[in-house]
Amino acid sequence: MSARPFLTAEWHSLAMLNYAVDPALLAPLVPRGTQLDRFDGKAYLSLVGFRFERARVRGLWIPFHSDFDEVNLRFYVRREQSRDVRRGVAFVREVVPRWAIAAVARTLYRERYVALPMRHRIAGPVSEGGRREIQYGWRVAGKWAALHADCEGKPARPAEGSIEQFIAEHYWGYAAQPDGGTVEYHVEHDPWRVWRVTRARFEGDCTALYGADLAACLKPEPDFAFVAEGSAVAVHSGQRLT
Numbered sequence: 001m002s003a004r005p006f007l008t009a010e011w012h013s014l015a016m017l018n019y020a021v022d023p024a025l026l027a028p029l030v031p032r033g034t035q036l037d038r039f040d041g042k043a044y045l046s047l048v049g050f051r052f053e054r055a056r057v058r059g060l061w062i063p064f065h066s067d068f069d070e071v072n073l074r075f076y077v078r079r080e081q082s083r084d085v086r087r088g089v090a091f092v093r094e095v096v097p098r099w100a101i102a103a104v105a106r107t108l109y110r111e112r113y114v115a116l117p118m119r120h121r122i123a124g125p126v127s128e129g130g131r132r133e134i135q136y137g138w139r140v141a142g143k144w145a146a147l148h149a150d151c152e153g154k155p156a157r158p159a160e161g162s163i164e165q166f167i168a169e170h171y172w173g174y175a176a177q178p179d180g181g182t183v184e185y186h187v188e189h190d191p192w193r194v195w196r197v198t199r200a201r202f203e204g205d206c207t208a209l210y211g212a213d214l215a216a217c218l219k220p221e222p223d224f225a226f227v228a229e230g231s232a233v234a235v236h237s238g239q240r241l242t
Helices: 023-029 099-109 163-168 212-217
Strands: 007-021 043-057 068-081 084-096 113-115 118-123 131-140 143-156 172-176 182-189 194-203 224-235
Touching: 007 023, 007 131, 007 143, 007 163, 007 194, 007 212, 023 043, 023 212, 043 118, 043 131, 068 118, 068 131, 068 172, 084 099, 099 113, 143 224, 163 224
Parallel strands: 084 113, 084 172
Antiparallel strands: 007 043, 007 224, 043 068, 068 084, 118 131, 131 143, 143 194, 172 182, 182 224, 194 224
16 A cells, blocks of 8 residues: 555445436536446446444544444546546445544545444355345434345356446545535455345435435336455545646
8 A cells, every 4th residue: 555544444245236327317416527437338326335344543443433334325437637547436425323433524525424323234154155134224314224135155256347346346436525626535455256146125215315316216126236245445535636
């Protein structure tokens, strides 16, 4: 790693539900200086739940704030500068269970974090073989919402050029700022192995979180879904785009 990261952690059991959506729904949310990144001409919205573990900020462990769930709604962007193409993600909303975590992310990156009651259930083998059932839940407007993903078999690296690789291997984050600018930050991790999903679904109403149009995109079954094994990650400090 070229410089000491702001945050290090481990991300595990990433359940990714992916929806092909009308690009016009995402266009107003694209951070300045980036453009929508598409796969086979389609723009994707992803609902992602995962375990955030062993978190350290500047190398320091913060009691009661190192292991927690996160659920985020995100889409994919790219920034082209000279011959360098940086593929990244932009977030509609990120949910965590603790107020302090949300406050730090909002302050430093201006990411759209919110703290809500959360719960998870992960049943089955940790890595090799067998069947796994994964659920992440969060309570919004007094009611529980949840994403579910059942998977089986052994995890494997996504095929080169596959849609799983496209979704999982974006290594930059872009956060739109209140003044119209954009902050870019680098996220480092090894490529992830993924499981085949046998069933995936979202249940609940997240209109209060995402707005009516984007919440409606989550009502049908996802266009495709997978579970990523995860790894250690390093998130670097953000830099404002000029």
